[in-house]
Amino acid sequence: QVQLVESGGGLVQAGGSLTLSCAASGRTGSYFGMGWFHQVPGKEREFVAAITARAELTKYADSVKGRFSISREYAKNAVYLQMNSLEPEDTAIYYCAAEKGVLNTTPSRYDYWGQGTQVTVSS
Secondary structure, rough: EEEEEEEEOOOEEOOOEEEEEEEEEEOOHHHHHHEEEEEOOOOOOEEEEEOOOOOOOOOEEEOOOOOOOEEEEEEEEEEEEEEOOOOHHOOEEEEEEOOOOOOOOOOHHEEEOOOOEEEEEOO
């Protein structure tokens, strides 16, 4: 079992920045790829970014390329999502997730999920 806890969400003006953190505990290890997804009420959960187990590769949704950056810090069992140039369309609940695969963009391919953190971008 892997437990994931997100933090760092909040209210920010358009053009601003936020850094989300995801702390992992339990049966963690370098063999888990990690991803960030977001979800708006009434819509499906959507892929945002992913990073491989050893951080050698990353993948981003087209809508966030050049604005968001995913990274991980093994010493703290943490994964981060740096979000810059935020837009009102980025408003959503953001979830981190762990997978045994590689850079999957489909939520069903992930085995563990956090509880989510709300990000609200005002115009």
